[in-house]
Amino acid sequence: MWPIIQIELFKIYKRPRTYIAFGAIAALILVIQMGLKIDGEAYAAFLMKDINDTLTVDGKVLNGYLICYILLQLLLVHVPLLVALIAADMLSGEANLGTLRLLFTTPYSRTQWVLAKFVAASLYTILLLIWLAFLALFLSMWIFGTDDLFLMKSNYVVLIQEQDVFWRYLGAFVFASFSLLTVAALGFLMSSLANNSIGPIVATISAIVFFTILSTLNIPLFNVVKPYLFTTHMNNWKEFFDIQVNESNDAITGSILNVAKIKNSIIILAIHIGLFVGASVWIMKKKDILS
Amino acid sequence: MSVIKVQGLSKSFGALKAVDQLSFEVEAGQVYGFLGQNGSGKSTTIRMLLSLIHPSQGHIEIFGQSLTDNRSAILEQVGAVIERPDLYPYLTAQEHLTLFAKLRKQKITAAKIEATLAQVGLLSRANDKVQTYSLGMKQRLGIGIALLHDPQLIILDEPTNGLDPQGIADIRQLIKSLSKDQGKTVLVSSHLLSEIEQIASHILIIHQGKKMAEGPTSSLLDPNKTIVQIKTLDDADAKQKLMASAYRSNVLERTEGLYLTIPKLEIPALNAFIVASNIDLVSLEAKNSLEDYFLQLTSTF
Numbered sequence: 001m002w003p004i005i006q007i008e009l010f011k012i013y014k015r016p017r018t019y020i021a022f023g024a025i026a027a028l029i030l031v032i033q034m035g036l037k038i039d040g041e042a043y044a045a046f047l048m049k050d051i052n053d054t055l056t057v058d059g060k061v062l063n064g065y066l067i068c069y070i071l072l073q074l075l076l077v078h079v080p081l082l083v084a085l086i087a088a089d090m091l092s093g094e095a096n097l098g099t100l101r102l103l104f105t106t107p108y109s110r111t112q113w114v115l116a117k118f119v120a121a122s123l124y125t126i127l128l129l130i131w132l133a134f135l136a137l138f139l140s141m142w143i144f145g146t147d148d149l150f151l152m153k154s155n156y157v158v159l160i161q162e163q164d165v166f167w168r169y170l171g172a173f174v175f176a177s178f179s180l181l182t183v184a185a186l187g188f189l190m191s192s193l194a195n196n197s198i199g200p201i202v203a204t205i206s207a208i209v210f211f212t213i214l215s216t217l218n219i220p221l222f223n224v225v226k227p228y229l230f231t232t233h234m235n236n237w238k239e240f241f242d243i244q245v246n247e248s249n250d251a252i253t254g255s256i257l258n259v260a261k262i263k264n265s266i267i268i269l270a271i272h273i274g275l276f277v278g279a280s281v282w283i284m285k286k287k288d289i290l291s
Numbered sequence: 292m293s294v295i296k297v298q299g300l301s302k303s304f305g306a307l308k309a310v311d312q313l314s315f316e317v318e319a320g321q322v323y324g325f326l327g328q329n330g331s332g333k334s335t336t337i338r339m340l341l342s343l344i345h346p347s348q349g350h351i352e353i354f355g356q357s358l359t360d361n362r363s364a365i366l367e368q369v370g371a372v373i374e375r376p377d378l379y380p381y382l383t384a385q386e387h388l389t390l391f392a393k394l395r396k397q398k399i400t401a402a403k404i405e406a407t408l409a410q411v412g413l414l415s416r417a418n419d420k421v422q423t424y425s426l427g428m429k430q431r432l433g434i435g436i437a438l439l440h441d442p443q444l445i446i447l448d449e450p451t452n453g454l455d456p457q458g459i460a461d462i463r464q465l466i467k468s469l470s471k472d473q474g475k476t477v478l479v480s481s482h483l484l485s486e487i488e489q490i491a492s493h494i495l496i497i498h499q500g501k502k503m504a505e506g507p508t509s510s511l512l513d514p515n516k517t518i519v520q521i522k523t524l525d526d527a528d529a530k531q532k533l534m535a536s537a538y539r540s541n542v543l544e545r546t547e548g549l550y551l552t553i554p555k556l557e558i559p560a561l562n563a564f565i566v567a568s569n570i571d572l573v574s575l576e577a578k579n580s581l582e583d584y585f586l587q588l589t590s591t592f
Contacts, residue, residue: 003393010390101343107367108394109362
């Protein structure tokens, strides 16, 4: 199947649309970094205003690690939309062009083509995430330097020592890859249902918005399904930044407060990926290629 | 040896029966013309031959193997252009051929790719993106992709669409050469009798999804032959009796009656056979010559 994966990657590489997402992420991150570089101290003071009377924080609060956290909070909500641009076009875009006929009259089976396309879309998604990590983490570390990570949660603060932060970001990015692959798989499923490019992209984005709202609303009726919605789990990369404390309330270096929650989320997301891709294969195998 | 053998092939889209109980055979080395007006079921049939559309009913054998069971092995030996030449606008002709060369088991060399580009007249534009090509150039590139792996069976659905007169002549020559010089089997469809009659050794006429006539081009276009329509009180009985007679290979059953393709001079003998066989005849009508009939069927513009 490697030749057809290569072909799919080559087509992604040659398609102008591919670079929109890379450009958009770079533009957003650079603008935010520039803003924080120029006016970051005021922003940090605003964040800390409620605890300044009770807590004194030494060191550089606005360091590369905190900037990365801020960026991920902002961007990991929007990156799925960029992933949808490519993933939701993988099958329907070819149907729209008419090139699906060319592919499906080769000796490779439809299952092989669909899986190769998903692998290619997944690699694209992971590359996008690596690009995001490079800009959000490494560039921020270079511009702002590093120090302990000080996070303000809704009703508590977390202080993670500098040497205990980097691996958490690696974990968070691996987790985020599952989230984004779920979006890619959903886009793929939508793509298998249509013969034009725009419909599946809009449908994927709409589905993400719809399920995110369901995941966020605290209504008993929705609470039953919430644990099974992929959108409930997509933002759980933040769990890597909740740390266990000992009896003296000191942070335990190298610990994660709720590992089970992370594992559960990864399982739920992986199940969604499997279901979405499986459904796409089934639909494409049954489909008459008319366009 | 039959390269393609189709038996009782049907395809329905909801209430529409696009192809209805179609059967035919294509022998090795033939240029087999598939003739019918737009919407007659040609493309649907071709798509079923290429496993793009799942038949509602019927069986397809290619190279003596069931298409359902041996799809991959069969398609390794098939090259096709289906209707429009749909390609990737952001890739060049060279890139298209290089990509499609990777999809074949056999190694396709850079020299073969260059030779194919030259064969379809695109060598000088090989590195231009397809989005800058005319329709005719795209059609030629589509044919190049179909021929690249040197297939035994070539299926061309309306291959001269969008080509200028010289391009049409070139494709005609190419198809003839593929059959005559290289022994390839070619199935080519068109809605133009004038197009098909110049290249095909055999013709199948399809109309509203049904086979109307089939046979060697020289025989079908014989001006002495005519189509006779027979209406009876009991078509099933009449068909049974005709199928048991010397007329069996000439009988086609349609909703509006039975049709026989026979020389004009045999009409009195047919009439005598009907009377002798106690067929309850309502009418026997000699239609146009076959050529006129084909033109009537296929001339939509």
